[in-house]
Amino acid sequence: MEIKTNVSLKTYNTFGIDANAAFFVEINSVAELKEALQLDLYPAKFVLSGGSNMLLTKDIDALVLYVNMKGIEVINETSEHVILRVMAGENWHQMVLWTLDNGYGGLENLSLIPGNTGTAPIQNIGAYGVELKDTFHQCEAMTIATQELQVFSKEDCQFGYRDSYFKGIGKGKHIITSVSFQLTKTNHATNTSYGAIEKQLQKEGVKKPTIKDISNAVVAIRQSKLPDPKEIGNSGSFFKNPVISLEAFKKFQNTYPEAPFYKITETSYKVPAGWLIEQCGFKGKRFGDAGVHAKQALVLVNYGNATGQEILDLARKIQQTVRDQFDIQIETEVNIIK
Numbered sequence: 001m002e003i004k005t006n007v008s009l010k011t012y013n014t015f016g017i018d019a020n021a022a023f024f025v026e027i028n029s030v031a032e033l034k035e036a037l038q039l040d041l042y043p044a045k046f047v048l049s050g051g052s053n054m055l056l057t058k059d060i061d062a063l064v065l066y067v068n069m070k071g072i073e074v075i076n077e078t079s080e081h082v083i084l085r086v087m088a089g090e091n092w093h094q095m096v097l098w099t100l101d102n103g104y105g106g107l108e109n110l111s112l113i114p115g116n117t118g119t120a121p122i123q124n125i126g127a128y129g130v131e132l133k134d135t136f137h138q139c140e141a142m143t144i145a146t147q148e149l150q151v152f153s154k155e156d157c158q159f160g161y162r163d164s165y166f167k168g169i170g171k172g173k174h175i176i177t178s179v180s181f182q183l184t185k186t187n188h189a190t191n192t193s194y195g196a197i198e199k200q201l202q203k204e205g206v207k208k209p210t211i212k213d214i215s216n217a218v219v220a221i222r223q224s225k226l227p228d229p230k231e232i233g234n235s236g237s238f239f240k241n242p243v244i245s246l247e248a249f250k251k252f253q254n255t256y257p258e259a260p261f262y263k264i265t266e267t268s269y270k271v272p273a274g275w276l277i278e279q280c281g282f283k284g285k286r287f288g289d290a291g292v293h294a295k296q297a298l299v300l301v302n303y304g305n306a307t308g309q310e311i312l313d314l315a316r317k318i319q320q321t322v323r324d325q326f327d328i329q330i331e332t333e334v335n336i337i338k
């Protein structure tokens with residue numbers, strides 16, 4: 001393990017924010033992770049992997065552990081199912097493509113989500129009617145305080161909408177080292193109910209979509225709406241869609257009958273934050289190098305040299321405007337590092 005000093009993190013976070021790490025070490029195995037956590041010389045540790053869901057607003061005065069262990073392994077198999085163990089540093093989309101190439105179904109709707117596999121459970125990534133929890137089997141994580149590996153079942157993870165144990169009471173306590181998924185080999189339970197997927201498949205003239213067809217449709221939709229972090233820095237949806245009470249929703253719908261919404265339960269409704277932000281006039285707006293994506297208002301972008309603080313200032317301005325106009329509080333989905 002080589003410990004580097006004063007390393008720019010610009011290429012390690014998809015927002016492309018140029019913050020520096022005081023110390024930096026790349027971790028390629030569970031043994032190295034244990035070793036790095038025991039380095040008393042650098043008491044403050046900061047865990048980084050795909051860097052796709054964070055906004056760095058300052059330099060990191062700590063030892064950055066760049067979790068990069070690789071490997072995909074079939075650990076159990078029947079004629080119908082397969083259980084795969086994927087190491088934390090595997091790129092999410094490359095891993096999804098690997099499962100599709102092997103004929104395994106379940107992750108196709110989650111194609112092209114940026115980031116690495118190890119961080120996917122933290123916010124229970126989701127898109128187009130499917131969430132990570134739907135195929136999640138278990139994950140292994142190292143407890144930072146004891147350097148011991150612990151297995152977390154689906155129940156232990158307490159998955160919710162862009163939420164889990166690892167974002168709540170487990171925050172900062174563990175480092176996920178691998179994630180296992182249960183995928184189908186036959187009779188794939190495909191989900192094409194999401195309007196945009198149906199439309200895309202229709203456009204392509206696909207009547208009986210295979211898992212690969214669905215993945216291709218999702219890739220096409222994402223590419224048409226979401227900026228590629230390799231071209232314009234971003235972290236996907238910057239905000240979560242707010243969930244509001246029935247009472248608040250009724251009031252909202254009275255004033256804005258045209259607004260899209262999803263019913264969650266009898267007493268709670270989800271309103272698309274992208275719609276709220278667009279109504280406030282932010283869509284496509286640019287403030288220096290910080291901006292709101294022109295095709296999806298939920299995504300904040302870095303046109304080149306924005307600082308994390310500039311992106312954060314824009315986010316706060318958006319939250320305030322949405323609050324003033326709609327009396328709805330939108331929360332960030334991205335992890336703000338302050």
Ligand code: EPU
Nearest residue numbers: 127128129236237239240241260272274275278296297298
């Ligand atoms: N909308 C607007 N203006 C916008 C954006 C959206 O009016 O600028 C409206 C759309 O017309 C639609 C509704 O809002 O009626 C929902 O839009 P969309 O289907 O694009 O999805 P979203 O709710 O904005 C969520 C996820 C995305 C995921 C898509 C598709 C969250 C925070 N975001 O976005 O996830 O890809 O659904 O399933 O739940 C991510 O988490 O990083 C992410 C990209």
